[in-house]
Amino acid sequence: METLGYLIDGFGVALAPHNLMFALLGAFLGTLIGALPGLGPANGVAILIPLAFTLGLAPETALIMLTAVYAGAMYGGRISSILLNIPGDEPAMMTCLDGYPMARQGKAAEALAISAVASFMGSLIATVGLILLAPILADFALTFGPAEYFALFLLAFATLGGITGKNPMKTVVAACLGLMIATMGIDNTGVQRYTFGVLELYEGVDFIIAIVGLFAISELLFFIEEKAGGGKEKMTVNKLTLRWADIRAIMPSSIRGGILGFIAGVLPGPGASLGSFIGYTLEKKVVGSKGHFGEGDPRGVAGPEAGNNGASSGALVPMLTLGVPGSGTTAVLLALLISLNITPGPLMFTQNADIVWGVIAALLIGNFLLLVLNIPLVGIFVKLLSVPPMYLLPIVTMIAFVGIYSISNTTFDLYFMVAFGVAGYLFRKLEIPLVPIILGLLLGPEMEKNLRHALDISDGDWTILWDSGLAIGLWVFAGLGLILPYIVGPLLRRRMQLQTGTGGPEGD
Template identity: 75%
Template structure:
């Protein structure tokens, strides 16, 4: 009953004119960002964080705006998948398998509409799961001590291979780089300068917002222009929508199954939207009648879209309740929370109940807004694909740069942003993922604090890190999370590649 009353209070916040405005703006911007191939939700949220700061938005308004951008980008990723056979981001890859064949058959409008409905179902069901599961997990997390929190942070780094889908060694190396950057500044415990080189601007450490914008937005500018420096992309023409109630009913079971599988994938540390999309499509293909999977079956569009949107909402559960992001985008949202002096974790639901429940309620509102916007306005969204990137990406970068400067009014921050951008570009060229770097910067200080606290309480006895059943369980899951991607990851990626190649 407490959960329902808190959710009702959240709706009072989410249904205010200001919150609705930010939800609509975020949904539109997110859909536009998601429609651009390769940009993705993490980049979209990273680009708009400085804008939220420069506008002086309240924490609730900022989070409503950015979570709406997150949801909108997950919706928008399907547009280029269906019309161009180019996934807007990795989770949208499975949508290409049946979405693009539907478009080639003259059913592009139907494919876009089905994907919008499935995305709505996936997000809606997963948000209900968030309402039910998050308070329970938050209460359980209150049992955590410093040893358990250190093990939890180790678990977060051990399962990064699932989030990035990259080489495990490079993922851990990227996390180590992030942890190294996190040590820059004055040690709070001892007052000793660490790697500051007597530079006053480094005494407080490296601002992770600058790092995020540089690593994601600036590197994306360099990378995107390198790949698509010419004209806009030509997409399949959109026909007049002819979607009947029978067509919707046919894809409804696939959407519900995909939503449930996606939510579970999102909650699991390191699994993420890519796995949610893949297992939803695979299960639907194996359990349903053969149909035309791979050749334009609507269920092949609905299942992965419900799966990746369900996983996107599910990834917010560990981020809000434990302070451990379940995806790359939630790592960026975690940075936003920390920069607002809000500590995600079990106490968030007690100390900032209005904020967290207002944001959860806004997710219901935002999903409804996205459904109402995406079907009638999809023609407007796809026009963005015809804008030459050489015009579009500099505008995006200008917005990010102005936002960074307006926060600190420091030219040095702009140099840092460009430096991180160049570094991010180089890292991406050699397949070193960026999310672990950000996660290392975000979780490093708290991980160090937990370790020191545990050792102080035990008089330096390292066995304190393994002296409870909860910490042993977390360490066990961490080891499995480190080993399983090495063993299972290549098998899953090979199956995904074979699935895509077999449908061409």
């Protein structure tokens, strides 16, 4: 009953006219961003963070808008998958398998509508799971001491391989680089570290500047390099003839995919890619020879779409309750929380209950908004694919620069942001993942603080770090999290390539 009371209060926050307006704006912008191939939800949220600061939004309003952007980008990723056979991001790759054949059969509108309904169901199931599971996990996390939190942060770093899917050594290098950046400034003993005599570095590196630079500015540089020409070929969508019987036929697939996706999202690491893959694989096994997967089976669209949207909402569970992001995008949202002086974790459910439950309620409302937006307005989203980047780049650049300048009103931050952007561009060229850098920057200070606290309590005895059963359990999971992604990851990617039959997402 207490949870129900908090949720009702959350609806009071989410249904405030200005919050509802920004949720609608976030859902619309997120869908547009998701429709652009390769941009993805993490970049989309990072690009629009400065907009929240430029507009001077309250913390709950900013979080509601950017969470809606996150959800909208997960919805929008299916548009280019179905119409162009190019996934908007990696989780949308499985949607290509049956979505694109449906489009070639003249059923593009039906495929887009089916994916919207399945996305709605997957996200709705996961949001309900978030409501039920998050308070329980938050209460459990209150039993953590500094040693347990240090082990938990190690677990977060150990699962980076699952989040990034990159080379293990490059992931370790990126995480260490993020931890090094996190130590810049004056520590709690008054010692200067890596400040190089620059006054602006005494307070350390601002998370938002680093994130906007690494994600947004580097993405702009890639746009300039790779997409400076015209837009995509203009797409046409047939008139929607979806019937209630068609929706009823995909409902079991959507429910199964949503449940599996939520489980995949709660586990730090696997995320939406695993949710999408197992959603599709399960449908093939359940339907069997009765289906025509790979040839335009609607259930081959519904399963992975429900899975990846369920996983995206599920990834909010560890982020909100433990302060450990479950995906790259939730790492960006975690940075926003910290920049707003909100400490993520179990105490957030008591100290900032209005914000937490307002965001959760906004997720529920946002699902309905996205369903309403995605079916009648799909033609607008499709037309965006034909807009040349030369018209989009100035708008994105303006938002990033104005937003960062509005935080501190210093040109040094603008130069710093550009420096991070150039570094992010070079890292991506070298295939060094950016998410571990961000996580190192975000979790480093708290990790160091808990390590210092634990050693102070034990008078320098390191065995305190594995002195409790809970800490030992976290160390064991951290070890498994470090090893398993590099065993399961290649197998998963190989299976996904075999499913596509091409070895890549862009094959016909």
